[in-house]
Amino acid sequence: MGRIIFDTAATINGWIADEHDSLSWLFAVPGGETPDESLIPSGAAVMVEGRTTYEWVLRESDILAHPEKWQEFHGTRPTFVFTHRELPVPEGADIRFVSGSVSEALPGIREAAGDADIWVVGGGDLAGQFLDAGALDELAISIAPVTLTGGAPLFPRRVESDRLHLEEATAVGQFARLRYTVLPARTAS
Template sequence: MGRILFDTATSANGFIADETNSLSWLFAVENGQTPDDSLLPSGATVLVEGATTYEWVLAESDILAHPDRWAEFHGDRPTFVFTTRELPKPAGADIRFVQGDVASALPEIRAAAGDGDVWIVGGGDLAGQFLDIGALDEIAVSVAPVFLAGGAPLLPRRVESDRLRLVSAEAVGQFARLIYSVRPTSE
């Protein structure tokens, strides 16, 4: 069984999207459009996204009109999208819409991943739900040299230092790459 990873980019002051749920600030950073391959989890066989992330990706790349663009980032990997609404689906994409809590969907997500990793692409609250049920193994953050006035927080949970262990910290281009392993709660 693979790991469950929350791997994302954030502003230096902890926002993963701005006040309009846009990531344009991220793509304006040098190499933000084409991140170094070392910034993406190579062992991920399944992606997980919230509805806001999914809708932003569809709109930003005009994917419904150009469904071939879906594969540029997602490849042919199954993508689970947590939503409470009916959302459009690009032709040919393996998208599985999920309603309900993370714990109920987790067996299906793990089965689809097989021995590979599960990559929580966004958002922070969705990653927090995995953390809440003890199903998050790693948090990898690429910190961009940008400060935002507000927006979607990186992880809207209080997580104390006894739950996180720094695995690595390095500069990758303009980004500070921080990787933490997540320890289970001591309850």
């Protein structure tokens, strides 16, 4: 069974999107528009996104009019989108809409991934739901030299240091890359 990885970019002060759910701040950073290959989870066979991330991607790249752009980032990987709304699907994309809890959707997501990794692309609350379900294995953050006054938080959960083990801290262009293993919650004695 593969790992479940939340791999994302964030500002220095912990936002993954601005007040308008935009990532334009990220694309303005040198290397932000075309990330270094080392920043992409290469072993991920499945991607998971929340509705806000999915709709932003569709809008930002005008993917419904240019469905070939979907492949540039997502490839042919199945993408699970958590939503309670009916949303459009780009031609040729393998989109699987799910509603309900992460725990309920997890068996189908794991089945689609087989032994490969699962990449939780965004957002932070969705990644937090994977943590709540005891299913998040890794947190990888590319910290950009940007601050925002508000928006979508990186990880809207309280997670103490006993749950995160630093595996790697490196510089990748203008980004500080941090990678943590997520440890199981301790049970009360």
